Amino acid sequence: MVGLVARGYTNKEIGAALGITESGVSAHVSRLFTKLRVANRAELIGRIMADAGFSLAPHDRPSQSRLALQAHLALASPKDEFEIYRRAPFLVTITEGPQHRYRFVNDAALRVVGMSEKRMLGRPAHDVFKRERSWLALWNKALRSAKPTYANDMRARWTDAAGLRREATFDYVYLPLARSEGRVVGLLHIGTTTD
Numbered sequence: 182m183v184g185l186v187a188r189g190y191t192n193k194e195i196g197a198a199l200g201i202t203e204s205g206v207s208a209h210v211s212r213l214f215t216k217l218r219v220a221n222r223a224e225l226i227g228r229i230m231a232d233a234g235f236s237l238a239p240h241d242r243p244s245q246s247r248l249a250l251q252a253h254l255a256l257a258s259p260k261d262e263f264e265i266y267r268r269a270p271f272l273v274t275i276t277e278g279p280q281h282r283y284r285f286v287n288d289a290a291l292r293v294v295g296m297s298e299k300r301m302l303g304r305p306a307h308d309v310f311k312r313e314r315s316w317l318a319l320w321n322k323a324l325r326s327a328k329p330t331y332a333n334d335m336r337a338r339w340t341d342a343a344g345l346r347r348e349a350t351f352d353y354v355y356l357p358l359a360r361s362e363g364r365v366v367g368l369l370h371i372g373t374t375t376d
């Protein structure tokens with residue numbers, strides 16, 4: 182079940198896949214929230230991905246946690262992980278270093294920000310978003326403190342893959358990505374809708 186949560190399946194979809202009720206899935210997810218001390222689905226997904234060392238080279242990954250192993254993320258190479266999350270139904274972004282240089286941006290995040298991969302990848306965040314930088318303080322705090330930071334109830338408008346205008350409220354978590362020796366090298370950004 183943890184793997185399905187980590188890939189962004191809804192409670193209804195998880196229930197159908199596992200042959201259990203949606204309320205049974207909801208109860209299990211609630212227990213995961215409590216056990217892992219996370220406040221929302223964005224943080225739960227991010228925690229699972231960060232524990233698996235998402236995007237880090239195999240030799241740089243921390244020892245695999247039981248959570249990462251249950252999610253089957255520990256078995257994937259960074260290239261395979263990016264493909265798993267490229268079409269995820271939630272926002273996934275990886276930035277590196279103190280300039281928050283974009284290393285990965287999934288399709289959902291690209292649609293919400295209204296940019297192409299070419300415009301973002303390899304560039305520092307302050308160059309990509311020249312006007313809006315208020316969230317950089319949160320990213321810097323997560324990078325310096327090696328602790329997650331949050332931005333909840335953020336409204337966004339975008340055009341979806343079918344060309345329809347969409348609007349939703351998102352919860353974001355910015356989780357430090359640390360190599361096996363403990364040095365934080367970047368951030369994992371997860372955004373999930375609350376609507």
